[in-house]
Amino acid sequence: MNFVHKLTTATRQNDSLLCIGLDPDTELMPAKVGILEFNREIIAATRDLVCAYKLNLAFYEALGAEGCDIMKATLESIPDNIPVIADGKRGDIGNTSKAYATGLFDILGFDAATVNPYMGYDSLEPFIDYWDKGIFIVCRTSNPGSADFQMISCQADGQTYRLFELVAARAAEWNKYGNIGLVVGATYPEEIRDIRVNYPSLPLLIPGIGPQGGDLASAVCFGIDAHGERAIITSSRQILYSSSGDDYAPAARRVAADLRQQLNDCRNSLKTP
Amino acid sequence: MNFVHKLTTATRQNDSLLCIGLDPDTELMPAKVGILEFNREIIAATRDLVCAYKLNLAFYEALGAEGCDIMKATLESIPDNIPVIADGKRGDIGNTSKAYATGLFDILGFDAATVNPYMGYDSLEPFIDYWDKGIFIVCRTSNPGSADFQMISCQADGQTYRLFELVAARAAEWNKYGNIGLVVGATYPEEIRDIRVNYPSLPLLIPGIGPQGGDLASAVCFGIDAHGERAIITSSRQILYSSSGDDYAPAARRVAADLRQQLNDCRNSLKTP
Secondary structure, rough: HHHHHHHHHHHHHHHHHEEEOOOOOOOOOOOOOOOOHHHHHHHHHHOOOEEEEEEEHHHOOOOOHHHHHHHHHHHOOOOOOEHOOOEEOOOHHHHHHHHHHHHHHOOOOOOOOEOHHHHHHHHHHHOOOOOOEEEEEEEEEEOHHHHHHHHHHHHHOOEEEEEEHHHHHOOOHHHOOOOOOEEOOOOOOOHHHHHHHHHOOOOOOEOHHHOEEEEEHHHHHOOOOOOOEEEEEEEEEHHHOOOOOOOOHHHHHHHHHHHHHHHHHHHHHHHOO | OOOOHHHHHHHOOOOOEEEEEEOOOOOOOOOOOOOOHHHHHHHHHHOOOOEEEEHHHHHHHOOHHHHHHHHHHHOOOOOOOEEEEEEEEEOOOOHHHHHHHHHHHHHHHEEEEEOOOOOHHHHHHHHOOOOOOEEEEEOOOOHHHHHHHHHHHHEEEOEEEEEHHHHHHHHHHOOOOOOEEEEEEEOOOHHHHHHHHOOOOOOEEEEOOOOEEEOOHHHHHOOOOOOOEEEEEEOOOHHOOOOOOHHHHHHHOOOHHHHHHHHHHHHHHHOOO
């Protein structure tokens, strides 16, 4: 089963656009709970509410060798029907990107990965060649500095683009296996709309709702495809750390269920005019 | 001692512009030798010939948890006077980049890291804030696809730039602690020259000589600063895998010594017209 199929199946099964980011932060976690136990409890409490999980590789790398083991064990505790995205924004020359892709897809078994386009096609090709995996190319990110380069006006193919638009155009050209998606931050809803209009079927990974200030309703409204799918709305801290007490798992479930409902209310309001 | 000081000291002490990339590839290594043993033997055989070592994080991540331990032990076996660069080309939103920087600098103890500029200033700031570490911003890379975006013509500040030139200009603006450098591939010597002319004191990390086709002489000639320094010429496979037999360490030493000599011949030829 390829990534898009797995994503669509999970989206329908759990009636959800919500992706939970499993970003362990020991300063925000309940003091006595280990990271693996924390992740497992969060997964057990939310596995019927999500279309995907996303692991931010930085937070595991910051733990050293222990982080590798925790990441692997976390992946093993995620049900097989839920796709898992490796958020590492990798990208390097060919043989190096091949090593990254091998590590993430073959060794760890992720279903998808985020990649950085700055080094061009051959830096992404080793990822794209995994035709059954999802490859999310970083396009327009949710952080304030994203405008530094992504919004720069540039010329290519006799046209004027903003750089993120050129990245989106190239991503669509490179999508020979239908496994490419884009990362587009919820903080820039107009850009989500432009991208969805131009690329009706690309899966969009949309971070930035909640603490980063992105509007949930416009992320859904502009991000979903014609079937109300292929928008993966990610949330992490807001869910994981809603309680720092012993009730962190049921508390996370309540917040996740509420977010899923809000996302569904938005897409249902679009279905019935 | 900050990174530039440490780099300059090692460059002078070992009379070398050569940086060896420790990129373990079990298919190219002698069959019976473990990766850590291999790295340690290579380091012991070349520690007086280099200005820096560089670890390509992808090759360690591809080994899973074991790779983390091997990376840590490899770092511990590098003499304190030789700076070590983490080549991971990281870059993400603020709190994520902070986690990457913590992992590389505080947990593992690298002296420098490569970072990807696509997400803009705030994605690099957590790295830059380590004022005593070296931050190499990926600018013009050695791979064929680097032209896809890096060579695109773009407008900013009322001027026309190629994207990599804009990245270099921003890097220089952001260099408040004097700890920023650039990654510029040896396969594009004209761009190395342009960057060195415009930014006389930025350290340049120059991959791509040898197998990737970059010319060693022009990398040195265009890359060095006015003192014949601050050009870090990296080589990996050419040195590491020059013999697949038991003599891999002395063989690596011979190739490294020869490369160092070639690099020095180039810079000496410039000193005495």
